[in-house]
Amino acid sequence: MxxxxxxxxxxxxxxxxxxxxxxxxxxxxxxxxxxxxxxxxxxxxxxxxxxxxxxxxxxxxxxxxxxxxxxxxxxxxxxxxxxxxxxxxxxxxxxxxxGGPRGKYAWLDNFFEFLSDSFRPILGALLGASLIITFMALMSSIGVIDNWADPRTTLPPGWAFINLMWQSVFTFLPLMVAYNASKKIGADPWVGFAIMALVMLPGFSPLGERPEAYTTQLFGSAIPTIDIFGVPLLIRDYGSQVFPPLLMAVLLGPLYKLLKRVIPENLHLIFVPFLALVIMGPLTAFLIGPIGIFVGAGLGGLLQSINSFSPLLFAIIIPLAYPFMVPLGLHWPINAIMLANIASTGSDFIQGPMGAWNFACFGATAGVLFLAIKDRDQAMRQTSTGALAAGLLGGISEPSLYGIHLRFKKIYPRMLVGCLVGGLIIGIGGGVSINAFVFTSLLTIPAFSNIPLYATAITASFFTAMLLVIFFDYRTPEQKAAGKADLDEPEPEPVVVVVGDAEAKQGKQWLDAIGGPDNVETVDLVAGTRVRVQVKDSAKVDQAALAAAGLPGAVEVGPGVWHLVAGLNADQHVETMNRVLAGSTKADSAKETVPA
Missing domain, CATH: 3.30.1360.60 (Glucose permease domain IIB)
Incomplete structure (x- = not known):
């Protein structure tokens, strides 16, 4: 490759x-x-x-x-x-x-890029955990095990171990996010990791169980509290929380830059991480951590109030909004709220309607694939096949969006109809919830609480969008005509390079000057005027001999990679050198077949 x-x-x-x-x-x-x-x-x-x-x-x-x-x-x-x-x-x-595609507001662009880069490296771990969750949900739904999502359930040792496999990802998710967010913000990621680890240590939660501990009433919750040198410390469970590490990193980045500016450079290694830990550790435990939990719970509560007011309206808004949020990166805060909902209440109500959008997106891609096969459009068939596989098996919509949908504006109206149909079904049916964060793909259907309702909604979304694309196409008449013209265009005639005697002689001389055929791995034409040569040993390249053989210039652009500035006849020199190399290879093969 x-x-x-x-x-x-x-x-x-x-x-x-x-x-x-x-x-x-x-x-x-x-x-x-x-x-x-x-x-x-x-x-x-x-x-x-x-x-x-x-x-x-x-x-x-x-x-x-x-x-x-x-x-x-x-x-x-x-x-x-x-x-x-x-x-x-x-x-x-x-x-x-x-600036990115969101326009002139660099701070907004940087904010969403910060969010996405904090989660992007751990998508693989999240996807793997979501499939384990789905497997546990499937086993529970067919009666093999009891309710896996209920912490009061005592599972057999084997199943309890499998259940821990996905919990390992989500329990320590704050540490992963802290590492990525700190790295993105320009601080030492391991320092960010260590700061967040402070509030996740096994000895942190037991502080709230000591005799001198008391409870504090905040927002209707009784929170264990203990005074540390006279300052109240709220004891919270930080497993699966994502807002605390994000807020911590936002402050850690400027602090790191300040410390590097005021501390002499030869003392950076010792005192910058030390002071960052001393300052940010307590600040995270006493202030940032609790604020992060309250922010996540507050945003989740706001969406919950909308859902409680009108489940039908909520189930329609989410799938219709997502097609516009994902290309802009605006879905990352919603993903964080989903995780906060699960950490705070044990369930989430956003992922069900989100599934309606995802499957409408995949359905539109399936429609494009059908037309690409019908029209013998090989390039689009390749693109749509890969995008559809990523969607149906992984729940990832970006290949469909960026590879197809945003390039053909007629797709969006058809896809939005599919989103609306799926959202209506979920809303009329009373909504769908889930006990863990998953990617909405075919493989994760068993993880949702009301499987028949959810399966009906995403099926309707998929086929509505697919059939609308098939029946009404996704291209304008001009795009369709241009595609047909590309298909009707005859295959180009093979190019025959005619090599003159002078160029043939020079090509052989150049090949000798760069160490001979045994020192050459590949020879290619670059930009029409240069010969790119990959050599095994640059020490064997004789630039003086190259110049004496009429080469205007030779530059090593990388280890073992040389560009020979050959001029307008570069293609003839490439042809000559490749012929010599081919002849040398045949000669070597013939020698190997002759008995000693």
Whole structure:
């Protein structure tokens, strides 16, 4: 798959154009020196690419679906990435100032990026835990075990162990979020982890059981409290909470920068983490932690009051809002509220209506896939197949949204009808709840409380959106005609490179000057005027001999990667060198077959 990685790097302007590369659950996220010249149509023709998301003049995203981690690792493993020029100070500052697709309000963009980056690295763990939850729910629903979600239930040892497997993720979720959020904000992530671990230690909760402890009434709850040096400390259970570590990281970041500014650099390693722990540990335990729990409970209570006032209205609003929230990153706060609901009350009422949106999204993708197969559109068939698999099996909507739906505006009205139908069914049926956080996919249906109602709603959402896309299409007449023209276009004739005697002679001389055929791994044409050569040992490259053989210039752009500036006849030199290499390979094979 090195070829795919090379094609992607070349498509975004080469390694030297890349300031930063990261990835989310489905997308490669590039920060570039200049993203204005990228041809998205050509990028989307690369095998494995499901779509692109241009973001202004210096940001660019490439949708890879479930294979994004492999693509990310392949790109970083390329020699040209290891040898690329480090971004200048101006490049880094430009990247920091760069705004995302949400417009000119950088603080808003940074806020939602902070939220998403705090959760994004742990999506795999959350997804794995959600499938274990579904399995436990399924076993409970068919009577194999008692109610797995009731803490008063005593499960057999084997089932109790399986139940702990998902609890390990959610119980220590605050530590994972603290690590990611602290890293995102520019502080030492392990210091953030340690600060949050203070209130999750086995010895923290027993403080509220000591003889000198008392209770404090807050918002209708009696909270165990104990005085620490005369200051009241509220004892709370921080397992599964996400708002406390987020708030902690928001304060830890500026504190870390301040400490680094006032403490001499040679003392940073000792005193910056020490003072951060001394200051933020108590501050988190006494103030930030309780405030975070109250914030989460308050937001959950607000949505609960809307749901209690009109379950039908709530079940309609959530699936209709999500298609607009997810592309902007606005769904992350709602996900945090879901987790807070489960931590505070043991159940959540948002994920059911959210499932109606997800399956309407997947249904629209299924409709696109049907038409792509019918119209023999290979590129769209590849994109929609990957997006549909990520959705139905993983509950991940981004490949569908970014790869298809946001590119074809006619899809959204059809998808919204599917959202409305599913929401109506859930609302009329009295709502759906769940005892744990899961990704809304086919595999997690058994985790919901009212399985028949939920299954009916998401099925209706899926097929409504799918049939509307099939019957009314997702393309404008112009887009459809353009696609048909691409299919009708004949295959290009193979290009035959005619090599002149002078170019053939020069190509052989250049090959000898870079160490001969045995020192060469690959030879490629780059940008029409350069020959890119991957060599085994750069020490064998004789630049003086190359110049004497008429080469205008040679530059090592990465470890073992050389660009030979050959001019307009570069294709002839590539052809010559590859012919010599092929002949050398055949000769070596013939030698191996001759008995000694």
């Amino acid at each position: 090195t070829e795919r990685a090379t094609q992607i790097v070349d498509a975004v302007g080469g390694a030297d154009n890349i300031v930063n590369l990261s990835h989310c659950a489905t997308r490669l996220r590039f920060t570039l020196k200049d993203a204005t010249g990228i041809d998205s149509a050509q990028v989307e023709k690369i095998k494995g690419v499901m779509g692109t998301v241009p973001q202004g003049t210096d940001r660019y995203q490439i949708i890879m679906g479930g294979g994004v981690q492999s693509a990310y690792e392949e790109i970083n493993a390329l020699p040209v990435m290891a040898g690329r020029k480090a971004p200048s100070a101006d490049d880094v500052k430009a990247a920091a100032r760069a």
